[in-house]
Amino acid sequence: MNPFRRADHADTERLLDSAHARVDTAPDQGHSATPAAADATSAAAYLATPNVPPAEPVAALLAAAAGPVRPGELAGEEAALAAFRAARAHPAPAVPQRPRRRRARTSAVAWIGAVAATATAGAAFAAVTRDRTPDPVAPAPSHPSPSSQQDAPRSAEPGRSVAPVAPSPGVPSPVTATPPAGPAPADRVPGLCRAWWAKKPDQREKVLRTPAFQMLVTAAGGAAEVEPFCQRLVPEMKPTGSAKVMPSGSAKAKPSPAAKGVPSPPRPGHPADS
Amino acid sequence: MTADLSEVVSAAQAGDEEAFRFLYRSLQPGLLRYLTAIVGADAEDVASETWLQISRDLPGFTGGEFRAWTVTIARNRAMDHLRRMRRRPSLPVPMQALVDLASDADTAERASETIGTETALALIATLPPREAEAVLLRAVIGLDAGSAGRVLGRRAGAVRTAAHRGLRRLAALLERQSLAGSPVEVEGAPPPRAGSGSALRAPHAEAADG
Numbered sequence: 191m192n193p194f195r196r197a198d199h200a201d202t203e204r205l206l207d208s209a210h211a212r213v214d215t216a217p218d219q220g221h222s223a224t225p226a227a228a229d230a231t232s233a234a235a236y237l238a239t240p241n242v243p244p245a246e247p248v249a250a251l252l253a254a255a256a257g258p259v260r261p262g263e264l265a266g267e268e269a270a271l272a273a274f275r276a277a278r279a280h281p282a283p284a285v286p287q288r289p290r291r292r293r294a295r296t297s298a299v300a301w302i303g304a305v306a307a308t309a310t311a312g313a314a315f316a317a318v319t320r321d322r323t324p325d326p327v328a329p330a331p332s333h334p335s336p337s338s339q340q341d342a343p344r345s346a347e348p349g350r351s352v353a354p355v356a357p358s359p360g361v362p363s364p365v366t367a368t369p370p371a372g373p374a375p376a377d378r379v380p381g382l383c384r385a386w387w388a389k390k391p392d393q394r395e396k397v398l399r400t401p402a403f404q405m406l407v408t409a410a411g412g413a414a415e416v417e418p419f420c421q422r423l424v425p426e427m428k429p430t431g432s433a434k435v436m437p438s439g440s441a442k443a444k445p446s447p448a449a450k451g452v453p454s455p456p457r458p459g460h461p462a463d464s
Numbered sequence: 465m466t467a468d469l470s471e472v473v474s475a476a477q478a479g480d481e482e483a484f485r486f487l488y489r490s491l492q493p494g495l496l497r498y499l500t501a502i503v504g505a506d507a508e509d510v511a512s513e514t515w516l517q518i519s520r521d522l523p524g525f526t527g528g529e530f531r532a533w534t535v536t537i538a539r540n541r542a543m544d545h546l547r548r549m550r551r552r553p554s555l556p557v558p559m560q561a562l563v564d565l566a567s568d569a570d571t572a573e574r575a576s577e578t579i580g581t582e583t584a585l586a587l588i589a590t591l592p593p594r595e596a597e598a599v600l601l602r603a604v605i606g607l608d609a610g611s612a613g614r615v616l617g618r619r620a621g622a623v624r625t626a627a628h629r630g631l632r633r634l635a636a637l638l639e640r641q642s643l644a645g646s647p648v649e650v651e652g653a654p655p656p657r658a659g660s661g662s663a664l665r666a667p668h669a670e671a672a673d674g
Contacts, residue, residue, distance in 0.1 A: 202628040203609070206599070210606035247638040248631050252603045254584035255497065263493045266508070267485065270492075270515040274476075274484045277519040365467075411516045 209252035269408035272379055277407050280422060382406040383420035387427050473530050477522055482547045484522075486514065491531065494605045495538045497581075499588040501596050502542040510545050514538040532611040537603065538613060587634060595630030 380401060389397055397403055398413045410419035421427050470491070475483035489612035511542060517537050525533055586603075588596050594616075602614035602623070609620040609627075616623065 199624055203624065204630050205631065206627055209603035230506060247642070248635045249635060251579055251584045251587060251638065252631075254579045254581050254600075255588055255600070256494075256604045256606075257491045257581040257584075259489070260581055263496050264489060266492070266512055266515065267488055269512060270488050270519065271481060271485060273519040274481065274517045274522075277522070278479055337479050381589040408512050408516065 205246075205249055205252060208249070209256045266408065269405050272405055272409045273411075276379060276423070379406060379409050380424050383416075383424045383427065386416065387420060387424070466657075469530050470527070473522075473525065477525065484519075487530075494531075494537060497585050497604050498535060498597075498600045499538055499542055500585060502593075503540070503545050506545060510541050511538070513541045513545075517541065529607065529611045531605055532607055534613050535605050535607070536615050563626055576599075585649045587637065588629055588630070590637070591630045591633055596634065598626035599630040602627050 201380065299460075382405065386394060386397065386403060386406060394416075398407050398416060406416060406420075409414050410416040469487070471488075472483045472486050473644040476487055492511065494517070496507055496511050499510050499514075503510050514534070514537050518534055521537070588599055590596075591599065597616060598612060601607045601615060602609065607615065609623045611665075613623045620627075
């Protein structure tokens with residue numbers, strides 16, 4: 191019979207705690223070398239120990255559920271690291287470049303608020319609530335899609351010192367699409383963008399389903415996001431018709447390619463940038 | 465563990481790639497397993513989205529239980545995903561797992577020897593979702609009841625109760641497996657099975673709303 195059926199909450203808590211205690215050893219092994227191979231033994235070891243009375247199959251089940259890393263579970267590691275690098279290179283939360291709105295320019299307070307909103311997700315809410323302007327700027331710090339924020343892009347350059355991943359326009363490095371396994375995949379993301387952009391438009395969607403572009407899709411956050419993502423990353427990629435955003439009233443700052451994610455000089459001709 | 469992690473988190477926030485890699489390796493398996501119970505076969509996609517958002521929002525992490533923070537992101541992404549799909553996740557795995565388990569496990573002892581991670585997760589996924597989530601957050605992610613409660617928007621006591629019920633259900637399930645030695649006329653589990661996750665469905669939607 192199964193003694194667990196008479197278990198109380200304390201037993202439950204003990205079981206639950208002990209299940210995870212075993213998992214915590216896994217990353218330590220994995221950190222140094224190949225994680226998937228390193229700890230293939232600990233669950234087996236656990237199950238072999240007298241620690242697990244046969245009368246507690248639930249304990250074994252929990253141990254198995256919390257068992258060591260399985261092959262494939264860390265398959266997205268390089269993609270995650272690429273995303274990490276991309277996020278650091280472009281700390282503004284992935285907002286496509288687009289013309290600023292007139293009202294946003296009217297006050298320095300609004301500008302500061304926009305900087306704060308994109309500098310850190312945590313500060314965003316505070317900044318917006320404090321310095322709120324008539325503009326309904328939603329800070330949306332956790333929004334995965336890059337398409338919604340409007341004032342944020344303005345702070346992309348001054349908000350942080352940005353280490354550009356993309357080479358300067360005119361010096362396109364002819365990187366070809368390569369499989370996403372390698373030492374420094376983030377460096378390849380701009381190249382993947384260019385390779386993708388070089389495809390015929392009607393093939394772009396299809397190639398994103400191939401393994402060669404998987405890293406790009408992951409870094410962009412989805413196939414639908416690849417185009418805006420690449421446009422931010424690779425300045426020479428002009429928006430296509432669908433992605434183009436016409437300035438409504440403020441054509442003051444030219445939507446030059448240089449404004450697309452190339453951070454270095456503050457955009458000329460815009461008062462708020464000075 | 466949490467203290468160790470917080471140092472790594474700080475390093476990652478400062479841009480240390482190896483620290484971020486360590487976080488990934490530490491947390492991804494648990495996140496993936498948890499997500500598998502919620503969105504089934506799409507778990508890897510949702511995990512990718514999760515790490516993308518973790519990357520972006522990492523500078524805004526202001527302390528606290530980092531595991532809980534990441535699993536909250538994962539859960540939100542999973543809810544978004546379910547909303548997007550507007551259909552229930554297909555969970556082929558638990559069915560197969562139950563069949564495997566039934567054919568393999570003649571005794572409880574044998575069950576505990578042969579049970580693998582996948583089977584274990586599949587069995588947990590047969591629980592009512594509240595219980596499944598409580599068990600996974602506690603045992604697989606490694607949160608305490610309080611942190612798990614914050615992730616789920618419930619009280620610690622409710623998490624404890626749900627986890628306790630879940631484990632009892634699992635115990636009963638395993639016991640019947642071992643006694644019957646043959647297939648799966650298990651009262652505790654089949655309805656979610658046949659409905660392919662109907663029990664998984666409702667509370668998630670509810671959680672998403674609340």
